[in-house]
Amino acid sequence: MKTELREILEAVKNNSMSVDEALGKIKKQPFEDLGYAKVDLHRKLRQGAAEVIYGAGKSASQMVGIIESMKKNGQNTILITRLSAEAAEEIGRFYTLDYRKEAKIGMIGPMPEPDGIGTVVIATGGTSDIPVAEEAALTAEFHGNRVVRLYDVGVAGLHRLLSHLDEIMGASVIVAVAGMEGALASVIGGLADCPVIAVPTSVGYGASFQGTAALLAMLNSCASGVSVVNIDNGFGAGYLAGMINHMEAKEKR
Amino acid sequence: MKTELREILEAVKNNSMSVDEALGKIKKQPFEDLGYAKVDLHRKLRQGAAEVIYGAGKSASQMVGIIESMKKNGQNTILITRLSAEAAEEIGRFYTLDYRKEAKIGMIGPMPEPDGIGTVVIATGGTSDIPVAEEAALTAEFHGNRVVRLYDVGVAGLHRLLSHLDEIMGASVIVAVAGMEGALASVIGGLADCPVIAVPTSVGYGASFQGTAALLAMLNSCASGVSVVNIDNGFGAGYLAGMINHMEAKEKR
């Protein structure tokens, strides 16, 4: 943006642009010019990072359009979340799409080599939490993170969790995915020495109130270093985990 | 009651009572006659058990009146819950009262010898849960149970809990008292092989919503054998724990 503004100013200085013309130009696109432009904001993490399409409520043809636009702009790694099998099949006719049914995620472009600080551990309380966990795991992997999956290590069978203490103690970031009473985040938060991102899931019945019980429990975690994302928001957790796991890289930019 | 009814019937048979008289008598006190009488219902657990006065919202003089009435009826061990220090002092002028300030419990009469099946373990997540836990502990002790206290063994510092595995594994009943995320009940429920009574406390702030977060978490516990009482209801948990810990005794009656 500095470049563009400088060009305008120099054009004014060189009389190749009138003051009024310059005024109009600056006025019209003040924010894109100043660097808060779409493209830049979307390539958030760093060069080479994947663009993300939130697939829920978008038709296959709409998504094909968006992908086309992205590809034209040189974006070749694209992650689509909440993608139905039907839409995935449709998109697959136009682009090579790696579709993971359980996580409802579609990926275009190669899975990158992990280049983060360390490992992202993704743990679930039960087997029903796995789809949300997979959304987190694939999101993290597609953003260049090494992911270790610890599934079905809920606190009601503590030995299952404790037998993985090494992975937990050695993690760079942990994503704790649990429904029902959501206690997993607190227990892991107490064991681990790294940021824990808690993802409540809508798994459960009755007084789980579609994940509200787990959400409240996680917000009230007495363990330090725990923060929470929306119910079933595997993508958000995986994305944030990847961001934290690339803290060093970012500083070097 | 059978006795009383039989007497009426025989009196009718012997013509010492008219049919109308008998009719009126049966009609008037059908339930007391049948044995669901006040006294019997109140002496619930077994002979020698303490009567309970719920002190909240009762004046000291009201309570003195109730105690007097109980004493007259031969009840010499009385437990008063939610008893303020002021009311305790007032009552203490009339009766020898063992008042425990933290638990807000007053006890009249001797603390009985434990005669339950085994041990009632009362565990808390933090130090702020102790008043509720003490209400449970004293209630259980005053009903003849041996109590082991495991305080401040919250799941965020799992080692504290695990270092007491022996007590947990050996308990007859466990009362798990916790606020905030209430995960203690699930973790204990997963470790223990006995009934776990979960007591959510109003300890916490913000999204704990005065104990609602802990309550919901406990209701959604994925561990088997866990049931829940009202927020801050230490008495209810201690009473039920004692009841369960006397199961054998009851059958022998």
Add this chain to the structure above:
Amino acid sequence: MKTELREILEAVKNNSMSVDEALGKIKKQPFEDLGYAKVDLHRKLRQGAAEVIYGAGKSASQMVGIIESMKKNGQNTILITRLSAEAAEEIGRFYTLDYRKEAKIGMIGPMPEPDGIGTVVIATGGTSDIPVAEEAALTAEFHGNRVVRLYDVGVAGLHRLLSHLDEIMGASVIVAVAGMEGALASVIGGLADCPVIAVPTSVGYGASFQGTAALLAMLNSCASGVSVVNIDNGFGAGYLAGMINHMEAKEKR
């Protein structure tokens, strides 16, 4: 576990195991070795008890796999809850399965003889609560409890409940299953002299809020000895009831 650790230590002492080997062995399975092992936790109640599979969200083939693994490990009595008729039919092709449609429960292996302290009474407020009650009843029966069913004894027709006073007064544990206003637990809790496990059901409409009204009512029961499990959690209530009804047996172990 003590045995196993002792063997390792003695092997070290006898030089039949190197320090590093011992270290690795202890490190690797510290919790299984110490006695908080999977198998032991799963065979919670006592020898011969049924393993439980929570069928919700599991495919028939997944369940067949789990059953196979259990059978290999010598587990021949298996209870499957929340089992759909379709999955039951599928499983029935591989194993002899006693499927109860109303309770959505499948049982593999023989129904054991009741060996508890006394009787588990399971009462419902209305006829719509029966599926949840049956889940509780079959769970209790499959864990070796004698069950008496008192269905449709809601408090709006008190005579129906009172005509079963004998069963209520003689119960070892009572499971009170009710939706709508959930008053059954309080009334039974006031009549009975044993632990009452309250199960709110999602039966009702409007301001029942899918069982929340009953849940709150039960948590606020003014009767002593009442505790609550999650909405519609018949299994949890039946399991806990069975656990309490085997208190004596446990102590004898």
Add this chain to the structure above:
Amino acid sequence: MKTELREILEAVKNNSMSVDEALGKIKKQPFEDLGYAKVDLHRKLRQGAAEVIYGAGKSASQMVGIIESMKKNGQNTILITRLSAEAAEEIGRFYTLDYRKEAKIGMIGPMPEPDGIGTVVIATGGTSDIPVAEEAALTAEFHGNRVVRLYDVGVAGLHRLLSHLDEIMGASVIVAVAGMEGALASVIGGLADCPVIAVPTSVGYGASFQGTAALLAMLNSCASGVSVVNIDNGFGAGYLAGMINHMEAKEKR
């Protein structure tokens, strides 16, 4: 009103009133003229009924002003609800006021003779519900109803309630006042053969949520003939009970 309108029309016809004058008159007070006027609405029940002042949030001097205005309009029996002891003392300097501290009710004018169809029974679950019940009772009495008080007949001690079956079966209307689990309304609704007005109270703690648990329970009552007023709304229940208890009288008007 018909009379008044007719007079206007006839005045127009007789030329004793101009069309414009008539127009203004009709336009200006169309509703007061038509009979839905303040006075009439306020003297709702019947001749001789008490006017009511809702005392909450009104200063003593404001209330003195209102009383004065009522007295001027010939209203000599006045009921003031939610009246603090301080304001009562202040008002008592100007008017002869019968103040009932527990119910926070002040009454000016003589308590009328009961002239309703039958008896209004007012029952409470516990002793803490009595202030709300007294608000209902005095309101009903001051509107000419015979009131029978059945206090502390909560469902956890069913014999207490059942020993008053005669009063319950013989009532014209019943007001059931209860906090905590609010089961009283359902049990009475099942026993009685008359309208039951349920009043949830804010008595309780934890998951009673200031009366919400009782409110929901009462709204979900499975007994027919039960309706509900706001939490702690003793006045509303007493007023409605009196209205129903004067149904016959009304028809005769």
Add this chain to the structure above:
Amino acid sequence: MKTELREILEAVKNNSMSVDEALGKIKKQPFEDLGYAKVDLHRKLRQGAAEVIYGAGKSASQMVGIIESMKKNGQNTILITRLSAEAAEEIGRFYTLDYRKEAKIGMIGPMPEPDGIGTVVIATGGTSDIPVAEEAALTAEFHGNRVVRLYDVGVAGLHRLLSHLDEIMGASVIVAVAGMEGALASVIGGLADCPVIAVPTSVGYGASFQGTAALLAMLNSCASGVSVVNIDNGFGAGYLAGMINHMEAKEKR
């Protein structure tokens, strides 16, 4: 009951029944004999009143069974609520059934002549509230009440309501049925001089929260004489309205 008990007593007196036999007989059915019997409770209103079957969750064949049992016991007027068209068709093969689709009500036996004190007015805020209103209206009519329907008189078009002032002022009881903001109850409560039964409906969207907004509004009505039943509970309102409208008759019993 008095009769039955008297017979037993006289049989004892006459030695035609032994004391033990009498004891057993009284013990066995203490409540039915004493007057809290099923039949009597079910024939609540008065001789000739309809029995009611709550059809939700009952199969057509179950209902046929219940009807058969009722008919055997001499009950010829039966009201079935929440009855699906399919079940109605099935039942219609066995009994002459007057099925009203909109109200989901089926009626067996003749519609009785109105014999209440006066008129039950049933008003709705909008057209979408009509099914609930019809459930109330038919329930009231089938219990012997004259019903006047005022549909779509919501407060946003006040003239519609005010043009029916005569009906409102002349009503014996009013049932106000409204969803969305539920203001109808308050406005009618302010206009009418009789009991108003408010029925919130689940009509609306968004922040109506399935009738909760209307429910809360109605509970907070500043008009006297208003009470509330559960969301969509047309039957409850119609039944209660009929009960109130028969107050006089009852006293005469």
Add this chain to the structure above:
Amino acid sequence: MKTELREILEAVKNNSMSVDEALGKIKKQPFEDLGYAKVDLHRKLRQGAAEVIYGAGKSASQMVGIIESMKKNGQNTILITRLSAEAAEEIGRFYTLDYRKEAKIGMIGPMPEPDGIGTVVIATGGTSDIPVAEEAALTAEFHGNRVVRLYDVGVAGLHRLLSHLDEIMGASVIVAVAGMEGALASVIGGLADCPVIAVPTSVGYGASFQGTAALLAMLNSCASGVSVVNIDNGFGAGYLAGMINHMEAKEKR
């Protein structure tokens, strides 16, 4: 109305109408005559404005009937909201209907020329909010407003919103449509110098609780000039926006 009443009065005066006749006429339609009449209320905005039919829960034939009645009364521009495609097709057989599928709006009669004070800007946070926004936009347009659509300008990509500052600063009224966190209303409210009508949408998942999160956020907006309508209530916002945008015109009436 004055006219009509005057005519009646003059007819009475002129003896062309009897007093009784006049009385009946006034009594019968007192409110319609006085100016709060149906037609007048429905033609709220000004001459030529569209009548509105809320299509939800109405059958196609019912709507055809209503349209017919409106047309008979000279109403030729009619807006139907929440109109399904099926009902639209059915209505289209009888009347020329401009049906917009996304907004579920049907329009009969010509789209009027914009004649408001200025421009109504309708902004959405995301693409999923567009159906609600279109309901607002078409409602406003059909009531004579010029509408500018700013879709997908959510606050997470602030540059998108800021690049439209001219439209926002120049708006007469702004409708801010957003789900999820609903922050759009606050940001626009801080930028704009005109009334902002916030419309929460049910877009989102988990802790959005069907639009509740957005609703609460909008109600708590720290920006001045913001008010809120019900969740998904595009019609309400569009109608109100049009009303405000015609403030001047109204005063001229």
Add this chain to the structure above:
Amino acid sequence: MKTELREILEAVKNNSMSVDEALGKIKKQPFEDLGYAKVDLHRKLRQGAAEVIYGAGKSASQMVGIIESMKKNGQNTILITRLSAEAAEEIGRFYTLDYRKEAKIGMIGPMPEPDGIGTVVIATGGTSDIPVAEEAALTAEFHGNRVVRLYDVGVAGLHRLLSHLDEIMGASVIVAVAGMEGALASVIGGLADCPVIAVPTSVGYGASFQGTAALLAMLNSCASGVSVVNIDNGFGAGYLAGMINHMEAKEKR
């Protein structure tokens, strides 16, 4: 802003400013320079409008500091909301302050002449709503609006509201302030032909849930043209009402 940017550009053109200097200057204050500057945003309504200080949580000395800063910047009319009597007294030592205790509003500078389109009517359901209404009324008056107060015109006494139909029909904007059931907004919305701003108040008890009942009712209003602000937000309503009442003026700017 255009001026300032033009100056920079012309300085560059005239070589009186280097390109780098200009670049830095534009970069540093891009938004203030472009016209979205503090001052402009704060002087929202129009020249001469009052600045507003939200007094809650600010100390008297902090407010004196803010006032001083405003005065220095030529702002002489200042409105302070939620101002305690104590802070008002303190501020009054430094500035001439017109403090209105009931509304908790302090005003510095002269009350302006009304210059809006028409009249702002502010109506309340009861007397307890008056403080919130006065906050709205004084805010509107201080922003140059003629205000008509209609207090205590709640819907339970409809005649009180209807006797003010002229004011309601003639209003430019109406602010409807009500607690409890909040029905006032709907009734007024149905009568009036102008924007209605609904303000729920926390007046009420029990199931009013501190204004939630009124809030929900108002959001669900079936009347068109109604929007809602936060509970007790009199300022917000008065400010928005003033904004709408100056629509014409704004367009003329």
Add this chain to the structure above:
Amino acid sequence: MKTELREILEAVKNNSMSVDEALGKIKKQPFEDLGYAKVDLHRKLRQGAAEVIYGAGKSASQMVGIIESMKKNGQNTILITRLSAEAAEEIGRFYTLDYRKEAKIGMIGPMPEPDGIGTVVIATGGTSDIPVAEEAALTAEFHGNRVVRLYDVGVAGLHRLLSHLDEIMGASVIVAVAGMEGALASVIGGLADCPVIAVPTSVGYGASFQGTAALLAMLNSCASGVSVVNIDNGFGAGYLAGMINHMEAKEKR
């Protein structure tokens, strides 16, 4: 831990420790020995990090005791949160305490030099959010982070936020503290390219429901990289921010 276990094993091997002794030692402190020990867990971040005492509900003397114990164990930098001024004064008599009243934080020991990756930006929506923000800021600073405070940059005055774009774009982690509508987190999350920790505050009134509105808004943030902690949990946010800002350092251990 490995060291300690190895020592035990080697002592056994060398016969300097008996098998039973070793068994007891391992059994007694299995978890402390294995590395999940108290000290290690508490010195979470890294050598030199501060221990934390949660001061709420602890007496001054209790805290003095804890501090003494920590000091004995060589811990010289201690952070006390939620510390009242009174308790601070008391503690100040024993230890040199740096007490910050607004944040309610006390610090013992020297404030460390910042050694994190970059800068922690702490932003608030308004001035009332500052106490929570200061709790976060001091926590972060005391754990070795450079903190930049951006207070009162709420979204209703976007220019205030945008004028600090440099700080936001350059941050390593951002803590967004806001009450009311909580939109700050989303807007910052959209602008920044780093993890954003959102802290809802209980600032607000009415429908803010003590911070619930902000909490829900933040959980629903449409910006990526945002996670949430409990309402008013400044400590949790500051601690987590510091943890993330030391990611690199951690990996180097």
